[in-house]
Amino acid sequence: MAVEIERKFLIHQQIWQQMIPQESIHIKQAYLTNDCKCTLRVRIANEKSFITIKGKTKNISRDEFEYEIPLEDARQLFALSVSPIIEKYRHIIFVNNKKWEVDEFLGNNKGLFVAEIELTSEDESFQKPSWIGKEVTNDHRYRNSYLAKTPITEWSEVGNASIIDKMI
Numbered sequence: 001m002a003v004e005i006e007r008k009f010l011i012h013q014q015i016w017q018q019m020i021p022q023e024s025i026h027i028k029q030a031y032l033t034n035d036c037k038c039t040l041r042v043r044i045a046n047e048k049s050f051i052t053i054k055g056k057t058k059n060i061s062r063d064e065f066e067y068e069i070p071l072e073d074a075r076q077l078f079a080l081s082v083s084p085i086i087e088k089y090r091h092i093i094f095v096n097n098k099k100w101e102v103d104e105f106l107g108n109n110k111g112l113f114v115a116e117i118e119l120t121s122e123d124e125s126f127q128k129p130s131w132i133g134k135e136v137t138n139d140h141r142y143r144n145s146y147l148a149k150t151p152i153t154e155w156s157e158v159g160n161a162s163i164i165d166k167m168i
Contacts, residue, residue: 005061005119009117009128010114011102011131015130021091021102025089027090029086034082034083037056038055042077049073050069051074059122060138084107086105089104098117
């Protein structure tokens with residue numbers, strides 16, 4: 001069984017802007033189902049596409065099954081989305097031999113940056129880069145599936161103020 005173990009963080013944008021990622025990927029993703037038991041997502045990442053099933057999160061782990069599918073199938077599946085499409089750039093950077101993925105959201109989530117690190121165990125230790133801010137692993141609002149249906153621009157506590165200033 002495939003298990004995803006990850007932690008999520010907001011970032012300090014001024015420090016992050018000085019970093020040079022090893023790779024940047026344009027991602028569009030749609031949720032075909034999104035309930036408390038599982039999410040079913042279709043994603044187009046540059047010119048590759050995937051379908052992903054994620055189980056319910058327990059602590060910082062959850063079952064995850066991801067399969068590459070034909071690009072045209074992914075495009076057609078987008079029409080079945082139960083919420084608006086998420087669009088973002090995923091910037092990949094390695095720090096101390098650990099892969100960090102920094103999502104720079106577009107559209108109604110523009111201005112939000114979330115860094116993720118996948119771990120091999122829930123108690124694995126790692127060093128946080130200087131651009132890592134507040135941990136949001138257990139805050140469901142930072143899950144892509146939540147951001148698709150409730151973008152950060154609609155959060156009442158954010159209002160019209162700077163997203164990052166309010167959250168880091």
